[in-house]
Amino acid sequence: MRNVMIFAEHKAGQTRKVTFELATEARALADALGGTAQAVVLGKGAGELAQRLKAYPLDTVLVAEDPDVDAYLLDPVVDYLEAAAKAAGPSLILVPNTLYGRDVAGRLTARLNAGLAADVTQFNVEGGTVGCVAPKLGGAAITTCVFKNTDYGVVTVRPSAFSAQPGGAGAAIAPLEKPAGKTYAMKIEQEVEEASGEMGLEEAPVIVSGGRGLGGPEPFETLLKPLADALGGAVGATRAASDAGWVPYSLQIGQTGKTVSPQLYIACGISGAIQHKVGMRTAGTIVAINKDAAAPIGEFSDLLIVGDLFQVVPELTKLVKENASA
Amino acid sequence: MKIVVTVKLVPDPNAEKKIDAGSKRLVRTGIETVLNPYDEYAIEGALKIKESLGGDTTVTIFSMAPAASKEVLRKALAMGADDAVLLTDPALEGSDVRGTAYAMAQGIKQTGFDLVICGGLADDGSTGGVPGALAEYLGVPGFTNCRQVEVAGGTLKVQRETDSGYQVVSGPLPALVSVTMAIGEPRYASLKGIMGAKKKSIATLALAALSVDGAVGGDGAKTEVRAVAAPPVREKARVVEAPDGAAGARAIFDLLKEKKLV
Numbered sequence: 001m002r003n004v005m006i007f008a009e010h011k012a013g014q015t016r017k018v019t020f021e022l023a024t025e026a027r028a029l030a031d032a033l034g035g036t037a038q039a040v041v042l043g044k045g046a047g048e049l050a051q052r053l054k055a056y057p058l059d060t061v062l063v064a065e066d067p068d069v070d071a072y073l074l075d076p077v078v079d080y081l082e083a084a085a086k087a088a089g090p091s092l093i094l095v096p097n098t099l100y101g102r103d104v105a106g107r108l109t110a111r112l113n114a115g116l117a118a119d120v121t122q123f124n125v126e127g128g129t130v131g132c133v134a135p136k137l138g139g140a141a142i143t144t145c146v147f148k149n150t151d152y153g154v155v156t157v158r159p160s161a162f163s164a165q166p167g168g169a170g171a172a173i174a175p176l177e178k179p180a181g182k183t184y185a186m187k188i189e190q191e192v193e194e195a196s197g198e199m200g201l202e203e204a205p206v207i208v209s210g211g212r213g214l215g216g217p218e219p220f221e222t223l224l225k226p227l228a229d230a231l232g233g234a235v236g237a238t239r240a241a242s243d244a245g246w247v248p249y250s251l252q253i254g255q256t257g258k259t260v261s262p263q264l265y266i267a268c269g270i271s272g273a274i275q276h277k278v279g280m281r282t283a284g285t286i287v288a289i290n291k292d293a294a295a296p297i298g299e300f301s302d303l304l305i306v307g308d309l310f311q312v313v314p315e316l317t318k319l320v321k322e323n324a325s326a
Numbered sequence: 327m328k329i330v331v332t333v334k335l336v337p338d339p340n341a342e343k344k345i346d347a348g349s350k351r352l353v354r355t356g357i358e359t360v361l362n363p364y365d366e367y368a369i370e371g372a373l374k375i376k377e378s379l380g381g382d383t384t385v386t387i388f389s390m391a392p393a394a395s396k397e398v399l400r401k402a403l404a405m406g407a408d409d410a411v412l413l414t415d416p417a418l419e420g421s422d423v424r425g426t427a428y429a430m431a432q433g434i435k436q437t438g439f440d441l442v443i444c445g446g447l448a449d450d451g452s453t454g455g456v457p458g459a460l461a462e463y464l465g466v467p468g469f470t471n472c473r474q475v476e477v478a479g480g481t482l483k484v485q486r487e488t489d490s491g492y493q494v495v496s497g498p499l500p501a502l503v504s505v506t507m508a509i510g511e512p513r514y515a516s517l518k519g520i521m522g523a524k525k526k527s528i529a530t531l532a533l534a535a536l537s538v539d540g541a542v543g544g545d546g547a548k549t550e551v552r553a554v555a556a557p558p559v560r561e562k563a564r565v566v567e568a569p570d571g572a573a574g575a576r577a578i579f580d581l582l583k584e585k586k587l588v
């Protein structure tokens with residue numbers, strides 16, 4: 001495997017930071033392997049995003065602004081990526097570890113008879129072999145996995161694990177030819193935005209999260225959201241909160257929800273059951289606010305405030321805002 | 327209509343788990359094996375479709391796991407599934423995502439299906455790669471991350487979760503879907519269900535009964551775990567008793583300052 005290819009996930013040209021993180025890391029990997037770094041950008045707005053990607057150290061940005069990509073689910077994307085990978089030859093394909101990215105990765109793994117390395121947060125290249133480092137079992141073990149008996153390695157990369165750094169001489173933009181003879185069966189009939197403009201939990205640098213201790217849906221809006229906004233972060237929740245219908249499932253962090261590793265995690269009214277722990281224990285700094293000094297969350301937090309979250313959170317929001325405007 | 331639900335058997339999600347330093351495989355001994363929690367939602371989704379369609383719709387549970395775990399599948403039957411198939415063969419040990427999806431596809435083709443329903447993520451491996459790869463190997467459309475699935479005639483209409491909302495997507499059967507938790511809380515097995523499950527069939531399938539091309543299990547895997555390390559240890563929390571909101575907020579703010587987070 002010498003070449004590196006990234007899949008730029010986007011919606012009408014709007015993308016998340018992870019795309020630029022992948023672009024930056026692709027260069028480092030390609031240099032270590034002695035190959036090329038390319039990006040594949042597909043669908044409506046692809047041209048626009050390709051222009052932005054020129055600022056990153058890639059060799060080529062392959063573009064196909066094909067309406068089928070937005071009219072049909074997944075298949076056109078997988079076809080394009082398969083064709084691009086086969087044209088590039090033995091390569092490493094980096095995909096963001098998002099809901100959509102995981103699907104793309106699974107499908108490509110079968111198409112390319114490839115290995116899949118999931119949720120990777122670090123690479124080390126030694127003598128042409130790529131080691132993919134990933135926290136497993138909710139952070140209980142850190143594994144390094146390599147590819148064998150295959151020309152292709154598909155990697156889902158954890159958002160925020162790598163930094164995004166512009167550079168390079170400006171990638172060449174080249175059209176990607178439409179794979180011939182394909183028909184598509186899964187028709188997208190309607191697209192509904194429920195949380196447009198909101199930051200994805202997986203890439204929020206700060207998460208303010210609430211559990212059973214919040215007692216209902218309102219405090220998520222009136223207490224946690226203002227603190228998250230003041231810190232430039234997002235609101236998360238435990239399963240207890242989403243099961244109770246206080247917040248949508250998309251905010252759930254833990255075993256059956258999302259795995260996050262923000263720089264700062266503030267757990268409000270969360271006991272720290274293992275189901276929640278596995279989704280957030282790799283966060284940088286963990287602060288807990290809990291009435292119960294013996295809550296298990298104390299076992300894996302940096303700071304446990306034993307107090308009333310309904311009093312602490314608004315005061316903290318005030319301090320953060322004062323600091324920001326000072 | 328024949329619905330097949332894929333169910334992974336995983337070590338108790340509530341137990342602390344570790345990876346064996348020698349074999350680099352998950353230690354499964356001494357921990358109870360259970361249905362992957364996410365797959366209970368897939369079962370729930372399947373039972374809802376069966377109820378809505380009525381008639382001769384059946385729900386078959388399909389799992390690939392060591393033979394010793396066979397009886398764990400009884401719980402899925404108690405929830406209301408009609409029967410189960412366990413693909414089991416020592417040669418499948420150490421399968422990676424590609425190998426798992428490939429072997430499962432051969433088994434599911436043999437079992438027969440109109441609709442395959444997967445969970446979103448396995449609690450142990452957690453790659454989320456199997457549903458997509460399985461759709462490929464089955465050669466059917468793969469509608470992933472669905473929160474609602476409607477079957478009418480030979481077609482499927484789903485609401486599929488995205489990072490910012492949802493999509494309505496339609497397509498033909500046979501197909502594969504994977505579900506999210508929004509499909510509905512899994513039902514509890516009733517006493518009648520538990521009694522009835524004792525009489526339901528759990529068939530086993532070995533590799534020899536399938537047309538499998540090339541190496542499987544650890545030998546056929548395209549990935550290999552080279553090293554396993556313990557995560558960095560986090561010291562026990564500093565505990566601060568906050569008599570009022572201001573004191574608690576101050577203690578947090580000071581830490582954020584110290585760590586340059588504000």
Ligand SMILES: Cc1cc2nc3c(=O)[nH]c(=O)nc-3n(C[C@H](O)[C@H](O)[C@H](O)COP(=O)(O)OP(=O)(O)OC[C@H]3O[C@@H](n4cnc5c(N)ncnc54)[C@H](O)[C@@H]3O)c2cc1C
Binds near residue numbers: 118145335423446447
């Ligand atoms: C800690 C750990 C880390 C791993 N990391 C990787 C990795 O990075 N790359 C890799 O290739 N393999 C990895 N594996 C191996 C992987 O777990 C197995 O290949 C597994 O069979 C499928 O992957 P998954 O557990 O990620 O399933 P997912 O893709 O997360 O499972 C999604 C759904 O697929 C269905 N499903 C999955 N497996 C089965 C099954 N055996 N029987 C029935 N239904 C099933 C279920 O419906 C499930 O909800 C890892 C295993 C462990 C224990």
Ligand SMILES: Nc1ncnc2c1ncn2[C@@H]1O[C@H](COP(=O)(O)O)[C@@H](O)[C@H]1O
Binds near residue numbers: 392393414417418422
């Ligand atoms: N004896 C077996 N028969 C069938 N599947 C197995 C067997 N052993 C492990 N598996 C499956 O292979 C995958 C990898 O598991 P492991 O071998 O424990 O790493 C998982 O999906 C297991 O369920």
